[in-house]
Amino acid sequence: MGRGGVSAKDVAKAAGVSRAAVSRAFTPGASISAETRKKVMKAADTLGYQVNHLARGLIRSETGIVALIAAELATPYRSALLAALSERLQEAGKVAMLINSDRSDDSVERALRQAISYRTDAAVVLSGMPKTELTETCLKNGMRLVLINRDEYREGSYLIRLDDRAAGRTAFATLAAAGCRRLALATSQAGTPSLSARRDGFRDAAAAAGVEIVEEATGPTSYETGLSIGTRLMSQTDRPDGVFCTTDLLALGVMDAARHRFGVRIPEDLSVIGFDDVPQASWESYDLTTFSQPVGEIADACVDWLTGDAMSGDPLQTSIPVQLAWRGSVRKNQPF
Amino acid sequence: MGRGGVSAKDVAKAAGVSRAAVSRAFTPGASISAETRKKVMKAADTLGYQVNHLARGLIRSETGIVALIAAELATPYRSALLAALSERLQEAGKVAMLINSDRSDDSVERALRQAISYRTDAAVVLSGMPKTELTETCLKNGMRLVLINRDEYREGSYLIRLDDRAAGRTAFATLAAAGCRRLALATSQAGTPSLSARRDGFRDAAAAAGVEIVEEATGPTSYETGLSIGTRLMSQTDRPDGVFCTTDLLALGVMDAARHRFGVRIPEDLSVIGFDDVPQASWESYDLTTFSQPVGEIADACVDWLTGDAMSGDPLQTSIPVQLAWRGSVRKNQPF
DNA sequence: CTGAAAGCGCTTACAG
DNA sequence: CTGAAAGCGCTTACAG
Known part of the structure; x- marks a missing residue:
């Protein structure tokens, strides 16, 4: 046994077979007799042998490693998606x-290079957008690419999207149906594809209905930003009575600012709709009506495609439906 | 260029040097002339060459990979620690x-085996406790082992601990000093070392002070469990007026149950102390007084040890101090 | 079904 | 400083 631990050679010697035999014993479907396999497995067990995936990955075209590239890992929604994935x-x-792409602007690119270094079978991009040039290099290296909720397309990669735009429209319709008169939209300055699409859907629907809306957009996508947006919104002389927040974190902040700083009642004085359905949204202090992101379904779609045969005729895009989770932060329309 | 992408051979040919030279160009401190290195780097750049870490890991004793083994990845505290790490x-x-050890009981062991397969430089265990036998195999394979907040010790591994027990005692002292008379302890049935230590510290201090306490312990460590514990606690004829929850998630649930289901005021009628200082603890709806787990310091200690020289004389254990973050969920003692 | 041999992409003594 | 050669641990045609 060398410094690298127990190797196939050790097992081969112990089992009285060739190194090739032990390799075959660990390869499902390899041509090896049941008896030989049994001998090998026994020796492997006593020696504590584990196939070296590094060496195996060097030969086979797959390493079994999938890179998950994301920013803001500790955020409720992001961590839920990561956990599911x-x-x-x-x-x-x-x-x-796990590759954290929080840092600089080029960090997604760095992450992808990192993935190439380890010859990962695939990379799943949850944040940011790599340059076409680099994604082509990945593809050329036999790596599969999944983009979750990104707006641009990359030849050969698999796109998983939610219909954010439709959700924005639904949010408007829901607030309008609840009888809200002064509508507001709260979003961050992150400018990610998902947030923009939600905002645009809301805007579109408002424009179509000929309704003027107030828009607030500042800072990062956080509870604190929600707090300051809520404060600004409630400080207006003509306070909005319905607000769509492009994210739950934002919505929770808006609710807290409205309630604790202005004594505004929800949903009586203000209706709020969020997006993501993070665990906190259903906590009793909030009971937030929001769009649920089906984290499990996204993860399933991703892994199915990655492990599937990916026939070239297959669609390279999947749309996952989002659903409005009805809770108590939107008032019921008064019956006339 | 073979199927595996650009290799050192390709770069060597393009730069007009040997394969050894390109290897040296990518090895800091290797004996190579500045000129040769420049030639290699240029060729590597145009070809888009990335050192294959799989192959490198096979030769060198390090792969650069560190396994993070944890359960409940999406939990606020856990995800914050993972992000920092x-x-x-x-x-x-x-x-x-990232290795999820949520599943079965043997999943930590499976995770460790997985780590060995990939010859990770180290494994950081955040949840569960592997058998001694297996940790020895890891060590024998040259893998370093870090255990975060585990109670048992494993020869040769590095232990990072918080003084949970002291925190439990402080929680008691704080509640007592606030003038609370009927004290309760809320915890889950998870039975992890950290939770038990916090509980024991609280119990010890109460016993030392000759104070009887109410204990509630059920379910997983979640907001929902907090909700049901809060409900049970407030349903008692002689309601507690001070409660220490071994986790913020539990505390938040207790607060919501008390306030929304029983109209109990916090901190006037009930003082609450949590543990972890998750982001939600400082949200305006909660403003929870809690012990802050210094996630950044834990991560620093871990990585410092992993990347350090680990002289055999070094202490193999570090204690990270926890601090009480004073907020509004504990009442100020009435001045006489 | 089985083993000897070649080779994956790299690094590292070994000579020069 | 540089290159030819050996070897890391594995898999996979190739014969038998």
């Missing part, structure tokens, strides 16, 4: 490499 | 492999 990946026999 | 690891030039 890593779990599904494991069930499929893969392993997740 | 992955960020620090990246800054140190390492990369994180």
Whole structure:
């Protein structure tokens, strides 16, 4: 046994077979007799042998590693998606490499290069958008690429999208139907494709209905931003009585500002709709009506495609439906 | 260029040097002339060459991969720690492999085996406790082991602990000093070392003060459990007026149950102390007084040890101090 | 079904 | 400083 631990050679010697035999014993479907396999497995067990995936990955075209590239890992929604993804990946026999792309602007690119270095089977991009040039390099390296909620398309990659725009429209319709008269939209300055689409859907519907809306957009996508937006909104002389927030974190902040700083009642004085359905949205202090992002379905779609045969005729895009989770932050329309 | 992408051979040919030279160009401190290195780098750049870490890992004793083994990835505290860890690891030039150990009881062991398969430089265990036998195998394979907040010790591994027990005692003292008379302890049935230590500290202090306390312990460590514990606590004829929850999630649930289901005022009627200082604890709806887990410091200690020289004389254990974050959920003692 | 041999992409003594 | 050669641990045609 060398410094690298137990190797196939050790097992081969112990089992009295060739190195090739032990390799075959660990390869499902390889041509090996049941008896030989049994001998090998026994020796492997006593020696504590584990196939070296590094060496295997060097030969085979797959390493079993999938890179997960994301920013703001600790955010409720992001961490839920990451958890679902890593779990599904494991069930499929893969392993997740987590790459934080928080830092600089080029960090998605750096992350992708990192993935190439380890010859990951695939990269799943949750944040940011790599340059076409680089994604082509990935594809050329035999790597699969999944883009979750990105707006641009990249030849050969798989796109998973939610209908954010439709949700924005639904938010408007819901608030209008609840009898809200002065509508507001709260979003951050992050400018991600998802947030923009939600905003645009809301705007579109408002324009179509000939309704003027107030818009607030500042800072990062956080609770604190929601707090300051809520404060600004409630400080207006003509306070809005309905607000769509492009994210739950924002909505929760808006609610807290309205309630605790202005004594505004929800939903009596103000109706609020969020997006994501993070766990906190259903907590009793909030009871927020929001669009639920089906994290499990997204993860399933992703892993299915990654482990599937990916026939070239297959569609390279999937749309996951979002649903409005009705709770108590939107008032019921008064019956006349 | 083979199927595996651009290799050192391709770069060597393009730069007119040997394969060894390109290897040296990518090895800091290797004996190579500045001129040769420049030629290699240029060729590598145009060809888009990335050192294959799989192959490199096969030769060198390090792969640059660190396995992060944890359960309940999407929980606020856990995801914050994971985010800090992955960020620090990246800054140190390492990369994180995320292994979810949610599933079965043996999943920590499976995770460790997975880590061995990929010859990770180290494994950081955040949840569960692997058998001694297996940790020895890891160590024998040259893998370093970090255990965060585990109670048992494993020869050769590095332990990072918080003084949970002291925090439990402080919680008691704080509640007592606030003038609370009927004290309760709320915890889950998870039975992790950290939770038990916090509970024991609280119990000890109460016993030392000759004070009887009410204890509630059920379910998983979640907001929902907090809700049901809060409900049970407030349903008692002699309601407690001070409660220490071993986790913020539990505390938040207790607060919501008390306020929304029983109209109990916090802190006037009930003082609450949590543990973790998750982001939600400081949200305006809660303003929870809690012990802050210094996630950044934990991550720093972990990565420092992993990347350090680990002289055999070094202490293999570090205690990170926890601090009480004073907020509004504990009443100020009435001046006499 | 089985083993000897070649090769994946890299690094590292070994000579020069 | 530089290149030819050996070797890391594995898999996979190739014969038998």
